[in-house]
Amino acid sequence: MSDSVSEADDLGGPLLVTPAGSVIVATDALLASADRLRALEAALHADSRRVVAADSIASGMPIEGIVPTLERLRARCEGARDAFGRIAEDYTRAEAAIERAQRDLAAAIAAIVGPAVVGYLARMILLCPGLLLAGALLGWAAIPDGPDGRLGTVRDFMIAHPELITTPAFVRFVSLVVTSIDDAVLGGIGVPPWLVALPGLELSPGGGVAAGALTVAALGSMLGMFRETPVSVDRVSTAPVAQPPTGVRERLDRIPEVNQVRIEKYEADGMPPRYTVYVGPTETFSPFATDEPWDSTSNVHGVAGLSPGSFRAVELAMADAGIRPGDEVLVTGFSQGGLIATMVAGSGDWNVVGLETYGAPAGNIPVPAGVSGMAIRNTDDLVPAFAGPQLEHDLMQVERRAFREGVEIPDTQAAPAHQRTAYERTATAIDDAESAAVQAQIRALDAFAADYLDRPGGQATAMTYRATRD
Incomplete structure (x- = not known):
């Protein structure tokens, strides 16, 4: 292990690797x-x-x-x-057989209960929308109002009981739920359960993920939640870059917070510029939009395949940094930043040649062929599960359990397997990986920037941006 995380301090399990172009999952040791x-x-x-x-x-x-x-x-x-x-x-x-069986069972259950649930909601909305609103408000009012309000009460409960959500089994359950929402809708409109369970009837490529996020956005908007707004971006700093990042951990360390976007421009004599774009994580989890675009509204709209404020802000920052459609770009993001980085790669508007994400709810976002890099996830982190299983792409998938079985899970932060510290340990474990496939991918990502600074006239500049909702 590297000096930053000693072997005694590392709480996680072994690395599970799916090399690019393969469906075979193996441990790094194997x-x-x-x-x-x-x-x-x-x-x-x-x-x-x-x-x-x-x-x-x-x-x-x-x-x-x-x-x-x-x-x-x-x-x-x-x-x-x-x-x-x-x-x-x-x-x-x-593993694939178990997952298929679980998804088929979840689809059948959703199709069976779908007619009752969808019919009930339809009658409530059509006959008495005020009653639906009143029920939601009563449910919210039933939560005790702690020192930081009701959201604080929910947060404190989740922090005190991290074991409830920090297991691979719970993460799999969340993934099954979000991918079964479209099956419930099909059942609700009268499609027989046996037919719903057949492959090929998904409403979207990622199963029910986008449909579920659209449903959440639509229902939330009735209560004033998840409403998108215009955004604006300001450059807050420009500074020279002394050295390019080396390894997964150093790239993770360059992902910003508060000021949500960092763009590094690499130049060399006689060469077109290259850019690395670092996108930060969610800043507020409130479902009500304020002036912060890195919020739950952007999370929901991003998973739904819409145009979230944080995505539009990143594109504005990229344009301000001078990135043109043909310039080579490497995009890196953590949490919501990984979702937005994947959306940038999948938009087709930028020449993204590399992508590296950590804990991103981006499994249902298609990535164009030829984009290389790594999708890094902790298997006991529930956040990536909100986007369902990973669609096929050319990225190497690297997973591991942040807190192996028997290790005490910290109760100081909500969703401990999703915290930056947990991914720092995973990033360090990846840098220390022994397999040639993982090390080759790390070297390829390192070379994107290092190649330019090793050339005559090589230099780099970092630009930091702060985005707000208007």
């Missing part, structure tokens, strides 16, 4: 073992060839039994490497 066996197999094969060559020019040497021995060792390495591959494939198939 991939590293396969790498070592592959290298040993190649070395034994080379030794065998050298022995044969030596035998041809120095007859009579007692080396007759060396080649068969080397070949047996090489075959054992090959067999062990293949066994590791079969273990990873079997694990992936089993």
Whole structure:
């Protein structure tokens, strides 16, 4: 482990890696073992060839039994490497089968209860919208009003009981719920449950995720919540950059907060500029829009596939920084910042060649082919689950449990597996990964900026932006 997080301080589990272009999930340790066996197999094969060559020019040497021995060792390495591959494939198939069964069951349940729920809500809205509003207000009023108000009461309860939401099982449950909302709608309009459970009937590519977020936005707007506004952006600082980031942890450390966007411009003699865009996390979780665009309104509208204020603010900042459609861009974001970074990559309006996200609720956002990078998630972090399972893309997926089983979960912040400190530990574990696939991806992301500063005339400038709702 690196100096920033000692082995004793690291509370998380092993890294789970899905390389780009693969559906096979394996631990970093398993991939590293396969790498070592592959290298040993190649070395034994080379030794065998050298022995044969030596035998041809120095007859009579007692080396007759060396080649068969080397070949047996090489075959054992090959067999062990293949066994590791079969273990990873079997694990992936089993996990996929379990997930399919869970989603089919969730779809059937949603289709069965959908008619009753949708019908009831429709009657409430059509016959007595005031009663629906009154019920929502009564439910909110039933929450005790703590020192910081009712939101503070909810927050304090969640902080005191982190174990309720900080498990991979709960995260899977949340993902099943958000992807089953469209099944409830189909059931509500009369589609038979057995038909709803068939593949291909999703209302959106990410299942019911976008439909669910649209429903939340629509119902919330009746109470004045999740209402989008225009945004404006101001550049608050411009400063030289001494060194490019090296490794996952250093890129995470450059993601801003309060001032929500940081853009670094890299220049070199005779070369077009390159840009790295860092997008910050949610600043306020209030469902009522104020002057902060990094809020719950942007979260809901982003997952719904709409145009959230934070996304528009990032595009305004990119334009102010001088980024043109053809300029190469690497986008990095944490939490909501990862959602917005993925939306920037998926918009098609910018030449995004690299993407790195941490804890992003962006699984249902399509990423164009050819965009490389990493999607990093803690498996006990519920926030990414609000966007459902990850759509296929060319990013490497790296996951791990922030708090392995048996470790005491801290009760000082809500959703501890989603906190920056938890992702700092995960980022450090990724930097320390042993497998060649992970290290190759880290080097590729590092090279985006380092290549320019190593050239004649290489220089970099950082611009920081603060966005507000109008």
